[in-house]
Every structure is written in structure tokens, then in C-alpha cells.
Amino acid sequence: MELLVTTSDNPTTAMLETGYKIATELGVLFVKKKRTSLATLKKQYNVDHVIVVTRNGPVVHTPGGEYFFHLSMAELRIKNLRNGKHDHMITAMTLEKGMSVLDCTLGLATDAIVASFVLGEDGLLVGIEYSPIIAMVTRWGLENFDGSDSEINGALRRIQVKQGDYEEYLAALPDKSFDVVYFDPMFRRPVYTSSSLRPLRYLANHNPLTSSAVASACRVAKRRVVMKEAAGSAEFERLGFKTLIGGKYSSIQYGVIELEPSAGGQLWSG
Ligand SMILES: C[S@@+](CC[C@H](N)C(=O)[O-])C[C@H]1O[C@@H](n2cnc3c(N)ncnc32)[C@H](O)[C@@H]1O
Structure with a gap:
């Protein structure tokens, strides 16, 4: 490029x-x-x-529009959690304060910010992003973006960004080193809900998730491997995600591979 x-x-x-x-x-x-x-x-x-x-930070001018850091849906999702509503990704991960999450497909870190908020100060969230440009924009945003909400700012600052390929990163990790390993690969069929995310498609790695990466994730995760995909995607079956979580009318679903039953299944609530 x-x-x-x-x-x-x-x-x-x-x-x-x-x-x-x-x-x-x-x-x-x-x-x-x-x-x-x-x-x-x-x-x-x-x-x-x-x-x-x-x-206001780096703006990438791509042929598909401008790409820059913003909170996207993270703010609304956190507001919903605070109001006691549940978030399908958090439910799929059975996330609790103090746990550790490896987000293999960090992107703009919207999902990672919501997860980091739930994990709190004692949790650990490491995000891997293949594209050096996306990783740079996200790292800048997580380190510098200053919204009006100090708890959200804290969730941003705690996320660790690693630029690289999740296949290589997973291969180098010891067994059971994170509670949850998460994938949100570029959908095989894109769902265009936000025009502000369209430029991401010009910068992102579009390779499909492989069975070998899922096998590595199952070795590295203690509790669960979770994948986000378009609702009804054949990727769930191809990659062995048997349990699906999502709203009845939602365009996305979360596939879960459970490695260890969640202790008591206590979910985070605001
Ligand atoms: C759909 S986006 C993730 C969006 C993210 N969950 C969020 O909330 O902002 C997928 C991201 O995964 C990255 N990606 C794809 N393959 C990867 C790989 N092998 N290693 C690391 N990142 C990868 C893409 O470059 C893209 O930025």
C-alpha cells in the first residue's frame, strides 16, 4: 500500500x-x-x-473515506450495561471482573473497550491487530482519547495493543494463559451498519479464520473461545462453534467453544 x-x-x-x-x-x-x-x-x-x-489525532484518508479513532458503539453498550441490560458479547464470554481476555482481532477496539470496562482494574485485556495502520490509530486513541467519562477513559488506557498476526502470537503463548480468547474476523459477507467503519475494509486483513488458529485458541484459553460473525454464517459450523448467542433479530451472533464450565455462571451486572 x-x-x-x-x-x-x-x-x-x-x-x-x-x-x-x-x-x-x-x-x-x-x-x-x-x-x-x-x-x-x-x-x-x-x-x-x-x-x-x-x-484530534491521526486521520487515515483511504479511498473508502476517513478512518480515525472513535468510541463507536462502546459508549452506548457501556451505558446499557450500567443500566443493568445485558450485552451479548459479555454474556458469550461470561465475563467477570478481574478475568483476562485476548482479543485476537482488535480493529478499532470497540469490543475490547466494552470488555475492558467489565474486567475493571484487576483484569487484563491484550489486543492483537495485524494492520500496522489500524494498530497505530487504535493505540493512539486508547492512549490519548479523552471523553467526559473517567471510567471509560480508564477502560481505554488499560488495553494493551500488540501489532502482529494472531496465529504467530497464539503459537508463542503458554497453555491456558487467558480466560477468554476472542475473534471478530472480517465477516465473510460484510454487514454495512456504520459508514464510519467502511474505511476499515481498505486497511484490514480479510483472511478467514482458520481451524488451526481456533485449535491454538482452545489451547491458550482457560474457559472459552468466542467468535463474532454474521447471524446464520456457515463459519460457525466450519470452525466448530456449536453454541450461538445473540438477539433474535440481531444481524450478528457470538459462537462459543466452552472449555471449562463457568464457575456459577455469575455474569457482570452494573
Ligand atoms: C471486524 S474487525 C474487528 C473489530 C473489533 N472487534 C472492534 O470492535 O473494533 C477485524 C480486525 O481483525 C484484524 N485481523 C484480521 N486477521 C488478523 C490476524 N491474523 N491477526 C491480527 N489481526 C487480524 C483486521 O485487520 C481487522 O482490523
Whole structure:
């Protein structure tokens, strides 16, 4: 992918430093914008993606739109949990305070933020993301995004981001090292509910989940392996997820492989 990094107009020193740091990390060119339009920069440097460091963080300009960190549905899902409603992902994971979760497909970290909120300060959430650009945007957001809610900010700050391939990461982990291992691969058939997530499709790894990765996850997980997919997807059966959890009218479901019955099955409640 041809890519360069720049800043918005009139950058502060901090923005220039962030831009330079991101370009160095990604091994691409950093260009001072000097009021040149993005279209001109793209043409001049023959690139199709540009990362613009703005006052609100990095924005990736893809052919499918702008990609940047935001809380997406995490805020509403956390509000629902606080109001005593249940969240199908949390139910599928039988998540409790203090547990550990390995999110193999971190993406924008929406699911990870909800899980981290439930896990609390004594929990552990490690997220793996294949795409260096997505990992960079998510890491920036988790470290810097400042909403008005200190508990949500705390949930963001506690998530550890690892850039890499979950196959390799899982292979290097000891048996039973996380309570839950989670996968949310790119759906085989995309469900376009949010136009703000469409640019993700230009940056993400689209490879299907493999049976060998699920087998590794079953070795690494103590309690459960959970996979999110489109409701009715043939992926559940192909990969051995027999128990399905989800709302009757929901477009998504969570497949569960239970390795150890949950102790008492006590679910988190606000
Ligand atoms: C559907 S998105 C995940 C969205 C995420 N659950 C959220 O709430 O924001 C899938 C992500 O998994 C990443 N991915 C796919 N294959 C991967 C692999 N082998 N290792 C690590 N990440 C991978 C993709 O690049 C993409 O960002």
C-alpha cells in the first residue's frame, strides 16, 4: 500500500513530532503539508492513502473515506450495561471482573473497550491487530482519547495493543494463559451498519479464520473461545462453534467453544 504521513495546516510542534514518529514507525515518508491539498500530495507522491495528523489525532484518508479513532458503539453498550441490560458479547464470554481476555482481532477496539470496562482494574485485556495502520490509530486513541467519562477513559488506557498476526502470537503463548480468547474476523459477507467503519475494509486483513488458529485458541484459553460473525454464517459450523448467542433479530451472533464450565455462571451486572 502506498502511503505517506503529513499534518493538517498550521501544525503545532507536537503534531509535527507525532507525524514524524508515526512515519518512522510505519517506515513511510513524512511530508510537511505547506497548504498543499491532499489530492495534490497524493498525485505528487503517487500514494493512495495519506495519514493526516490533526489536533484530534491521526486521520487515515483511504479511498473508502476517513478512518480515525472513535468510541463507536462502546459508549452506548457501556451505558446499557450500567443500566443493568445485558450485552451479548459479555454474556458469550461470561465475563467477570478481574478475568483476562485476548482479543485476537482488535480493529478499532470497540469490543475490547466494552470488555475492558467489565474486567475493571484487576483484569487484563491484550489486543492483537495485524494492520500496522489500524494498530497505530487504535493505540493512539486508547492512549490519548479523552471523553467526559473517567471510567471509560480508564477502560481505554488499560488495553494493551500488540501489532502482529494472531496465529504467530497464539503459537508463542503458554497453555491456558487467558480466560477468554476472542475473534471478530472480517465477516465473510460484510454487514454495512456504520459508514464510519467502511474505511476499515481498505486497511484490514480479510483472511478467514482458520481451524488451526481456533485449535491454538482452545489451547491458550482457560474457559472459552468466542467468535463474532454474521447471524446464520456457515463459519460457525466450519470452525466448530456449536453454541450461538445473540438477539433474535440481531444481524450478528457470538459462537462459543466452552472449555471449562463457568464457575456459577455469575455474569457482570452494573
Ligand atoms: C471486524 S474487525 C474487528 C473489530 C473489533 N472487534 C472492534 O470492535 O473494533 C477485524 C480486525 O481483525 C484484524 N485481523 C484480521 N486477521 C488478523 C490476524 N491474523 N491477526 C491480527 N489481526 C487480524 C483486521 O485487520 C481487522 O482490523
